[in-house]
Amino acid sequence: MPRKIIIDTDPGVDDTMAIFFALCSPELELLGLTTVFGNVHTKLATKNALRLLEIAGRTDIPVAHGADDALTGDFEGPVPFVHGEDGQGDIFLPDPARAPIDLSAAQFIVEQLRANPGEITLVPIGPLTNIALALRLEPRIAGWVDEVVLMGGNALAPGNASPAAEANIRNDPEAADLVFGADWQVTMVGLDVTLRVHMKPEHIAEYATHGNPLSAHITRILPHYRNYFEANYDAEGIYVHDSSAIAYLIEPDLFTLRRWPIRVGALGLGRGKTWPATGGRIPPEWESRPLVNVCVGVDGERLVALEAERLRGA
Ligand code: BDR
Ligand code: CA
Numbered sequence: 001m002p003r004k005i006i007i008d009t010d011p012g013v014d015d016t017m018a019i020f021f022a023l024c025s026p027e028l029e030l031l032g033l034t035t036v037f038g039n040v041h042t043k044l045a046t047k048n049a050l051r052l053l054e055i056a057g058r059t060d061i062p063v064a065h066g067a068d069d070a071l072t073g074d075f076e077g078p079v080p081f082v083h084g085e086d087g088q089g090d091i092f093l094p095d096p097a098r099a100p101i102d103l104s105a106a107q108f109i110v111e112q113l114r115a116n117p118g119e120i121t122l123v124p125i126g127p128l129t130n131i132a133l134a135l136r137l138e139p140r141i142a143g144w145v146d147e148v149v150l151m152g153g154n155a156l157a158p159g160n161a162s163p164a165a166e167a168n169i170r171n172d173p174e175a176a177d178l179v180f181g182a183d184w185q186v187t188m189v190g191l192d193v194t195l196r197v198h199m200k201p202e203h204i205a206e207y208a209t210h211g212n213p214l215s216a217h218i219t220r221i222l223p224h225y226r227n228y229f230e231a232n233y234d235a236e237g238i239y240v241h242d243s244s245a246i247a248y249l250i251e252p253d254l255f256t257l258r259r260w261p262i263r264v265g266a267l268g269l270g271r272g273k274t275w276p277a278t279g280g281r282i283p284p285e286w287e288s289r290p291l292v293n294v295c296v297g298v299d300g301e302r303l304v305a306l307e308a309e310r311l312r313g314a
Contacts, residue, residue, distance in 0.1 A: 003028055003029065004116060004121070006122055008122065009045065010036050010037060010126035011035075011048040012039035013084070013087070013088065013224070014241045016048075017218055017242065017307070020218065022249075024314045025246070027249070027250050030058075030061055031116075032062045032064060032108060034065075035066045036066045039126070043065075045087065047095065048088060050099075050100070052217075054096055055214065059098055062101045062108070063101065064108035065100040065104065065105060067133060070171060070175065071133075106137050110134050110141055113144040118144065119146060120144075121249065122148045123246070125168070125245055128152070128168070128178075129171075129175045132178040133175075145184050148179065149249055150168075151190070152166055152167075153166050153168075153188050153191070154169075154191040155192050156192055157191040159191070159272070162271075162272065164273040169273075173264045173265065180274070180289070182290070185293065187248065189295045192295060192296050193255060193297065194240060194241045196298055196300045197303050198238075198304070199240050204222055206308055210311060212311075212314040214311060214314045225238060226238050243307050246307075247303045254298055256296055258296050259292065260294055263275045263289070
């Protein structure tokens, strides 16, 4: 039986790769995409989600439009220098033929979990606003979910949106603190591992030889994203963020985990930093919080090969 998932996403170049990776993996059944602000505004994230499902020939999968702003403040704005003005590496696709469904992202998540208790894994690969809103709408979803496997955060590694914080968490720290504190199993696939998953120029080149629409789209959108990485990191190619969460669902043995309670910094320079309680004595602010599976090690080469293998077979 494939594992049922809902991907909450802000597509986004690496979100695109992650969605396609999931669609090519028989272990996973994608029940829907829910959209959120982050790499782009939510309106564009929704359009892109619909466009991606068209490219993949999966217009049977619903898209639900999500939050436009963070729980406690306005969205601080997209990152065109990373993902392009269109969130797709500045290739400017035509408008999608379909529209999103009438339910909001939070409503869709609640309805799906209610209908399939114990069976669905939520896979947020953007800011955690929709997941927090779903929890507020129906707190019982914590008991209905199978697991929450998210891309975001940095336990022991430095941040990428600021020296302290990772981008998804930095975009809505209050939502993230609610999600890490709810009574469900969260697995955090954050910068501690994703900055060790290196997709090199030779891997990227291989996608152009696959000869299917998914890999062809990835080949079109990657150059802009890759330029950003090469200008800002001391490496050629890219680091693999969102697809690492998909790989965890398919092959968890690629990762090593530690289990710590997590709090999220809300103020000042530490805003958006995910703080694990790693020491012997648990401070009161971390007490009574669930243990999060924090990915701290990864077989990056095998992960990159797994994703390419799946896309080759698309
Ligand atoms: C995360 O931020 C976004 O730019 C990416 O899509 C990914 O989800 C990495 O920090
Ligand atoms: Ca993302």
